Amino acid sequence: MIAALEGKPKFSQLFMAYLLARNSRIEEDLIDQLFNSSEKRLARLLLLLANFGKEASSQPIGVNISQETLAEMIGATRSRVSFFMNKFRKLGFISYNGKIEVHSALLNAVLRDKSEIDRKD
Template identity: 30%
Template sequence: MSGNKHGKSGEDMELSWTSEELTLILKNGHLRKFPKNQIIFYAGAVCNEIYYINKGWVNIYSMTDEGKRVSVGLRSKGEFIGISEAFCRSPWQCFAQALAEVEVYAIELKNLYIILDKYPNILRKFLSLTAYRLQQANTTMLNYVCKQAPGRLAITLLNLAEKSSSKKNDKVKVSIKLTQEELAAIISTTRQSASRIINSFKKLGFIEMKGRQIQAIYPDKLRAKSVGEI
């Protein structure tokens, strides 16, 4: 198990796990596999474990009172999910859905708490990560309320780009192939609307397409779009 860095949308927050820390956390975990679109955990369900993504992409989302889905964050290999509820000892507040075939290590809370009691440095890292995720979620929810669908798609694509390791000059290759229907669900709009926005992004040079799927992203141009500069 290699160490992982939880980056951010800036340069002042970075959380790294050493291979020794990950081994301590995951050695009692159980590997589980989820096919594409399966729900990993449900809002309102009892939280009795956390998950470490070993493979694939997961969409963390909430539902509004009107029944609309709001994506809180996209998580990928090397990231933990379901951790805030573990510290609150409360039911899960969000849904987690596999966007592709996903493998996770499930760590029971009783085992996690033993590790945290014994290794305070790991506890501090989880608390830092939880606080950072809360800031991210608040910012995301505000953006989704204040921005129209094009801005929401720009933010979603920027999140994908930030998690990609395949970058050349100003272009980032997309490591997950999402359909227009899936992107529409993530940004809470119709497939037809998502299709129109994606086509406009292509014409503006924000993205590259192959067929109906996004192949590459130009983050600098999208970043300007997301803050309303163009």
């Protein structure tokens, strides 16, 4: 690996960019775990999995992912994930019928100070 990094500057640049991006993502995840509720962590994860970007339309999540896996990823129980997924569906943030489709309303709710996520229980 050291030889590849020293001998191939383009590879070295790409690898360093990857490491820095990964480090940044780990820091964001740690901050998320420390300061946000499991509900907001799930919302953030769904947005990330859907590659939610500039498009204002719904974005499907490209892979089938179980509630158990989502729970492990956000540090919650499967039953809490199920509760939040149902809540998100009722609020129109997602469509969930076998495949998860994330709507822009979820992004808007996460970005607000007093989001609909916290207010509508």
